[in-house]
Amino acid sequence: MVKLIGAALVVGSATLIGNTVARNHLDRPRDLAELAFAFAVLETEISYARTPLCEALVRASRASRGIAARMFRMAAASLASAEGLPGVAWETAVRCAYASSALAPEDRDALVAFGVTLGSCSAEDQLRHISLVRERLHASEARARGEAERTARMWRYLGATVGAMIALLLY
C-alpha cells in the first residue's frame, strides 16, 4: 500500500513538473504580447504628446497587464528615485520582472538592449527604437506561439512518462 502511494506521488510530482514547464512555454507568447502592447502605448505617449518618460511609463503600465505592467511600473518608480537615470532604471526593472516571467533569455537581452537608448535621444530616434523592439517582440511571439503548443504537449507527456518510469523502476 505504501509502495502504491509512493508510486502515485512520484507520478503526480513528475506530471506536475511537466505541466509547470509546459505552462511556462504557453505563458511566453502571452508575456511577449503584453509587452508589445505596453510598448505601443509608450510609442503613442512619446509620439503624440512627448510625455516625459516617467509619466509615459506609468501610463503604459496602467494600460497593460501582467509582466508588462510590472516592468513598466518598476521602471517608472526607479526613474523617479533620487539618482534615476533611464538606462539604469529600465535595466533594473527588466531584470526584476524577468525573474517572475516566462520570458526567454533572448527576450530579456533584447529588452535590456533597448534601455541603452531610452530617454537619451531625439523623439524620432526614440520612436524608431521602440518600433524595433516591438517588431522583435512580435517576431518572438509568433515563433513562441508556434512552438508553444508542440513543446507544451511534449513536456506534459514527458512529465507523466518519466514519473511512470521512475515509479516502475522503484517498484
Added chain:
Amino acid sequence: MPGEGRGGKPVHKVIVDEILPYLPLKLRSAIALMPGEVLSRTGEIRLRRGRPVMLLAGDDEIVVAARGGAARQGDDPYIISDQEALATLQLMAGGSLYAFEEEIRQGYITLRGGHRVGLVGRAVIERGQVKVLKDISGFCVRVAREVLGAADSVMPHIIKSRTRLFHTLIISPPRCGKTTLLRDITRQASDGVPSLGFPGIQVGVVDERSEIAACYAGVPQNTVGLRTDVLDACPKAEGMIMLVRSVSPDLVVTDEIGREEDVLAICEVMNAGVSMIATAHGESLEDVAERPTLKSVFEGRLFERAILLSHANGPGTVEGILDARTRKVLVAGPHGDNARACAP
C-alpha cells in the same frame, strides 16, 4: 531682492528644494554644504564639464570645494566629470531628452519652479540651422526670482485708460531685470491696480523661451495674474497672431523681439486694437532704433512708451520712461542723463 526667490520663499530653501534634486548626488551634497548665507545670495550655479563648479552670489564668484562647501585657499575644487555632466542633463530632462528636444535645440531647459538652465555644447547644423546641441559641456542654472511689485513705479505711466495700456517697449542690456519687470507688468495688468483705478484686462503672453511665466508641463510657475493666458514655447511671431485669434486678449506680452517676422506680428496685433508690451536688448532707445530689423518699428512709431533699465542700482533700475514717439523723457531715473541722452 536678494534672499527671496519665487513666492517669497528664501533663496537657500529654493536652491535646496527645487534645484539640487536635479544634480547628481555627490555634487548635490557638495553644494548643500555651502553656508546658507552664500546660498541665499546665489543667483546662478555654473557647471562646466572638466572645470570647477561655481556659484555666482551677487558680485562674488564662489568655487565649490571637492570636499563640499566653499573652497578656501589650498582646497581642491569640485570638478564636474563627463559622467556627472551627462547625469545632470538626464536628471534635468527627467530622463526624457526627446521631451525637451526643442528647448535643448534653443539652448535651455526650464525646471519645475521656473529655474532656467542655459546649455552649451556642440551644435549640429542642418540646412544652416541648429538641429541639436550635443556633447553638452556647460550648464548655467539661473535661480528664478519673482519680484512682486517690480512694476509699481512704471504702471502709472503705461496705463492709458481703464481697458488699455500704452504700446510699450522695455529696453535694457542683459541681466538688468527686463523679464522680471515684464512679468510684474503682466501680473498687474491682469490682476488690476485698484490704486490707479485699473480693473485688470485679459492678457495673452507668448513665452517663447518660458522665461516670463516659466511654465512646467503647461502650468505657469510664476505669478502672472488671474486673467493671463500663456502660449508656452511658441515662436513669438506665430504665437502673437494665434493669441489674438484664439483668446481675444486686450494686451499681448512677449519677450526679446528682434526678427522681421516679430515686427510684422506686432503690427498685426496693434492693428487688431490690442495693446502690446515687449522687450528688446539695448543700452538706449537709439541703440534699438538703429537695429536694422527694429528700424521700421520706430519709423512707423508703433510703440508709445519706452522704459529704459540698467544695473546702476542693482537689476531693474529704471533709467527713464520715454514717450517713444516724441522721445520726450516722461520720468528720469536716478541717472537722469542716461534717459535724456536717448532723447533727440
